[in-house]
Amino acid sequence: MTGSNGPYDTHEVFNQPPPLTDYDVFETDRCLTQALESEGAGWAHDRLSALGRRAGAHDTQALARQAHVNPPVPRSHDAAGNRIDEVEFHPAWHALMGMGMAAGVHSLAWTEDRPGAHVARAALAFVMNQAENGVCCPLAMTFAAVPALRRQPDPAAEWIPRVTGTEYDPRHIPAADKTACTMGMAMTEKQGGSDVRANTTVAEPDGGEYLLTGHKWFCSAPMSDAFLTLAQAPRGLSCFLVPRILPGGARNRIFIQRLKDKLGNRSNASAEIEYHRTRARMVGEEGRGVATILEMVQHTRLDAAVSAAAIMRQSIALAIHHTDNRSAFQRRLADQPLMRAVLADLVLESTAATMLIMRLAGAFDGGARGDENEAALARLGAAVVKYWVCKRTPPAVFEALECHGGGGYVEDSVVARLYREAPVNSVWEGSGNVICLDVLRAMEREPASLEALRGEFAAAKGGDRRYDTFIATLDTALADREGLEGRAREITGRLALALTGSLMLRHAPPALADAFCASRLADRAPPQAYGTLPPGLALADIVGYARAD
Secondary structure, eight states, rough: SSTTGGGGGGGGOOOOOOOOOOOOOOTHHHHHHHHHHHHOOGGGGGHHHHHHHTTSSSHHHHHHHHHSSOOOOEEEETTTHHHHEEOOHHHHHHHHHHHHHHHTTTTTHHOOSSTTTTHHHHHHHHHHHHHHHEEEHHHHHHHHHHHHHHHHHHHHHHHHHHTTSSOOOOSSOOOSSSSSSOOOEEETTTTTOOOOGGGGOEEEEEEEEEEEEEEEEEEEEETSEEEEEHHHHTTTEEEEEEEEEEETTTBBBEEEEHHHHHSTTTTTTTEEEEEEEEEEEEEHHHHHHHHHHHHHHHHHHHHHHHHHHHHHHHHHHHHHHHSSOOOTTTTGGGGSSHHHHHHHHHHHHHHHHHHHHHHHHHHHHHTTTOOOHHHHHHHHHHHHHHHHHHHHHHHHHHHHHHGGGGGSSSSSHHHHHHHHHHHHHHTTTTTHHHHHHHHOOOOOOOOHHHHHHHHHTTTTTOOOHHHHHHHHHHHHHHOOOOTGGGGHHHHHHHHHHHHHHHHHHHHSHHHHHHHIIIIIIISOOOOOOTHHHTTTTHHHHHHHOOOOO
């Protein structure tokens, strides 16, 4: 067969959606833009729109693909046989890191002294995650290191200006000579995992410093300029700051044993490392290392939830775009009743996640500005929101992938990468059981945190009878102390739904609030899959709320 294109006329491509590219990730997200205003950070709108355009740009998406398909490579020695313990990254990684740091994804909360700074920074992280997820790990840890560093005046004075710099500098030189620095974390060990009190790494006093010896099972971002780590000092488990390059230019004795071959998050390096008489400085009080590093963990939990919510949002935006631009059985996929029900269900999930992380960022912001009620809300809310959003993300991304059919399961599809990325935030910074036990601990030791959460519930009381009934059943469940530890997941999930319902009723369009109460709070059997919403809901309005183009 021949024609205008020779023998290949049958290869004409049609009924295939164009890429979702060159769009503003921020401006097209109505929930995010509205939450920015309601949480008091409207002043950052232009900054976020600038990053949103870059995140959605074709060139940025190309960088994300390149960073993902060209993962980091360990280099133990140089050509002359000298031990260097470095990790090489593709140039795309460095370009994306530069983009994130220039925008202040890692620092805005500490450099902008005005209400809403934490909210604006969380929104920046949410947008940056939709450019590329891997770089957001070192950006998040660098952000979260500041509260822990503040526990020790001398390291804080040296390092906080370094880690809040915005000119990315990947050079392997002393931190004092760099334009900006990044901070990593090395907490867990093989025998303990989340049980860090089982750590065996030893810290030996050496003048005003310490020498560490031990093995760390998981070191995040091993090319960071310094790490917060835990080791056993003479008076108990303590927190230490470990520089990668010493002030004179020598490499600190941090030996990379191997890089983790991870399911997802492949653009980002995660390593097993060994300390052998490695120089370190103590941060915080000796024997109080867990309390010190939890200052960092509290903030990285916020970013784990932000990252998960962003993955969910991006995957659902892609699903809506695909189904809007592909037809089957003489109708657009998005107009098929079953597909519309699936999309609407996913939009509810994504909207809920975005509202939760932005309200949590608002609580962090209020707490940082001296509001004790907001600080209490952040303490409990970080665990509740981190658990719930991270747990809801993998099934939502899977459903979004299925909307693409077979095309979603191939590596050319962005959603395939997101599907592999989806579980990581549920595992990092405390897996589900650890987080839920922390929820029980917070309610027991800091009752003001539960009262702060109850205040959020009360703000929506009377807005919907289904919500009021749900809160009453929650109160009954909380009052029942029998077997509480075994019910920790149930309790945490109910708290998350109650907070989400309050936010939906107060801030979401009526169609979404109604659908959320009907599908998540009403007394009905749990749905077996997305797309099983009750009848009579405004599905078209719900889907339209989340369109990105």
